[in-house]
Amino acid sequence: MEDTVSSHMVVLEVARFIEEHRGKNTVVLYLGPRCSFTDYFIITTVSSEGHLRGLFNNLLAFLEEKHIELFRKKKNLDDVGWQLLDCGTFVIHLMTEEKRSFYDLEKLWFECERVNYSSSSKSS
Numbered sequence: 001m002e003d004t005v006s007s008h009m010v011v012l013e014v015a016r017f018i019e020e021h022r023g024k025n026t027v028v029l030y031l032g033p034r035c036s037f038t039d040y041f042i043i044t045t046v047s048s049e050g051h052l053r054g055l056f057n058n059l060l061a062f063l064e065e066k067h068i069e070l071f072r073k074k075k076n077l078d079d080v081g082w083q084l085l086d087c088g089t090f091v092i093h094l095m096t097e098e099k100r101s102f103y104d105l106e107k108l109w110f111e112c113e114r115v116n117y118s119s120s121s122k123s124s
Contacts (some may be wrong), residue, residue: 023045029109
């Protein structure tokens with residue numbers, strides 16, 4: 001149970017970090033029992049390829065500082081408009097507007113609970 005609470009708190013912290021670094025329309029989904037490979041998705045829209053690279057690099061430093069291990073580490077970004085960071089219990093999706101609209105992960109995972117992460121909110 002402690003691991004679940006700890007993971008939840010880390011996910012909220014990462015979502016806030018993304019929000020502070022100008023990720024747009026950031027959504028946290030609790031996938032729970034509907035997914036076998038992770039518990040949460042954090043999905044955000046970046047404004048450009050440059051923003052994608054900058055946010056990606058800032059996230060790498062933030063995750064390292066928090067001692068959060070990345071799986072399938074990738075040092076260089078592909079210029080494809082979508083970068084995925086697999087942190088085990090949660091997966092971060094950094095997407096351009098075009099990629100986010102095309103793949104529409106929120107629609108694909110529509111049955112999953114949206115988690116309120118905003119720094120101004122008091123509950124999750």
